[in-house]
Amino acid sequence: MTPAQQKLVDTVLERFGSKAVTTDPQEIAPWESDWRGRYHGSAPALLSPGSTAEVAEIVRLAGELGVKIVPQGGNTGMVGGATPPADGSALLLSTRRMNRIRSIDPAANLAVVEAGVILANLHEAAGEHGRRFPLTLGAKGSATIGGLVSTNAGGTQVLRFGNMRHLVAGVEVVLPDGSVHDGLSPLKKDNRGYDLTQLMIGAEGTIGIVTAATLRLYPAILERAAAWVGVANPEDALKILRMMEARTISIESFEIIPGEIVGHVVAHIPGIRAPLAGEHAWQVLIESVATEPGAEAPAALLERLLVPVFEAGLAQDAVISTSEAQVESFWKIRDSISETERALGPAMQHDISVPVDKMPRFMIEAAAAAERRFPGTTATAFGHLGDGNVHFHVRAPDGADRDSWYAGDGPEISYFVYDLVVAEGGSISAEHGIGQMKRAELERLSPPSRIAALKAIKMALDPRGILNPGKLVSLAPEADTP
Numbered sequence: 001m002t003p004a005q006q007k008l009v010d011t012v013l014e015r016f017g018s019k020a021v022t023t024d025p026q027e028i029a030p031w032e033s034d035w036r037g038r039y040h041g042s043a044p045a046l047l048s049p050g051s052t053a054e055v056a057e058i059v060r061l062a063g064e065l066g067v068k069i070v071p072q073g074g075n076t077g078m079v080g081g082a083t084p085p086a087d088g089s090a091l092l093l094s095t096r097r098m099n100r101i102r103s104i105d106p107a108a109n110l111a112v113v114e115a116g117v118i119l120a121n122l123h124e125a126a127g128e129h130g131r132r133f134p135l136t137l138g139a140k141g142s143a144t145i146g147g148l149v150s151t152n153a154g155g156t157q158v159l160r161f162g163n164m165r166h167l168v169a170g171v172e173v174v175l176p177d178g179s180v181h182d183g184l185s186p187l188k189k190d191n192r193g194y195d196l197t198q199l200m201i202g203a204e205g206t207i208g209i210v211t212a213a214t215l216r217l218y219p220a221i222l223e224r225a226a227a228w229v230g231v232a233n234p235e236d237a238l239k240i241l242r243m244m245e246a247r248t249i250s251i252e253s254f255e256i257i258p259g260e261i262v263g264h265v266v267a268h269i270p271g272i273r274a275p276l277a278g279e280h281a282w283q284v285l286i287e288s289v290a291t292e293p294g295a296e297a298p299a300a301l302l303e304r305l306l307v308p309v310f311e312a313g314l315a316q317d318a319v320i321s322t323s324e325a326q327v328e329s330f331w332k333i334r335d336s337i338s339e340t341e342r343a344l345g346p347a348m349q350h351d352i353s354v355p356v357d358k359m360p361r362f363m364i365e366a367a368a369a370a371e372r373r374f375p376g377t378t379a380t381a382f383g384h385l386g387d388g389n390v391h392f393h394v395r396a397p398d399g400a401d402r403d404s405w406y407a408g409d410g411p412e413i414s415y416f417v418y419d420l421v422v423a424e425g426g427s428i429s430a431e432h433g434i435g436q437m438k439r440a441e442l443e444r445l446s447p448p449s450r451i452a453a454l455k456a457i458k459m460a461l462d463p464r465g466i467l468n469p470g471k472l473v474s475l476a477p478e479a480d481t482p
Helices: 003-016 025-031 052-065 119-128 145-150 196-200 234-245 259-268 298-311 324-335 337-344 356-373 402-407 409-423 439-445 448-461
Strands: 068-072 090-094 101-105 110-114 168-174 180-183 209-216 223-231 251-258 282-290 317-320 347-353 378-384 389-395
Touching (some): 025 090, 052 209, 068 145, 259 337, 324 337, 337 389, 389 409
């Protein structure tokens, strides 16, 4: 630990007590690696403030001392965005102690929650008021609101409700100089210049630390149902989605998965059964909900919507859930894909987006192109068809050594995939952010004007580069050094 770091740690310990400081390497270790185990860092100390005021004081002191800080929530990110540098040059700052739900206003459909609130806990609290927060993802049991805001998280309900950017009505943020931006007021009209709330969403903690957010709530689900549909190809799946969207607004999720991946999940995850009999090259999970008394039952709605789909020859087979347990079993398949992929061996995983109408063709043609370019690999694509988000994975040849493959072919595979994405007018990051994993690719593939603007914002707000160094964008070397 450097003298400056030690002074900061000692001051925090003196002012805020032992709960705010951890220096035991064994206790810090679980937070020094990313969720995927791809990035490993080292932090001499973990700071755990219990309030916005404490965060502000820590950041102010860090700025004075030139100590770098890596903000961290649930540490469930996919791009190494909350992992400290390997050289111990930064301290971790966890917001997990800041876990109060400050208020829930069911009449206004708003909740004000602190950064350390776990997503699943917010779901439960909103449900007690007859409301819901309609963002969910596989890591809901550990992902925190601050991290979800900072990465502009997506999930499986983006089709209807949008990503985190659309669900945040205001934020409270500690800026790099230790001042607090109180933007929690949910104003619908506010023309006081730059929108600081939107600027902070997706900024990955590089220009401010989110300490609380005002979030939009919606009526609780009274009933839901899901359909599992076999289709010949993604083009037919998109036609099904368009037909359903023209007839209802009650479709909240529309996930497309190759039949091969479904087979792998069934084989690797105990207790899971294939929803459909026979072979289907592509399979679709569709969820419908009812939020008002007297609304058409979701199962009946799905059955009605599927009739013209079969008449048009777009579906090969389908099953509609008959219970909540069956809905959960369908989602268990979707949510187990990442776990299954890890069991199958090393893979380069890409969270990308392309225009929705191009997504069906891209899923097939890009996979074929990757397999031709890198013989022995297996490329698969699945994702949220309605919003163009493709999870594009290229799995290593059988028997490949994990570390050597990641270091050897891995980067070249990602270059190849990202070039295909940009050629289609897409984005190299759909919902996971940039972090450290994609920083070089962001700079390589973005117009110079975009990178210049990002760096100018970072330099203006954090000229000493103390917040989340090495993520999203970097300053000039002289500004990165205290």
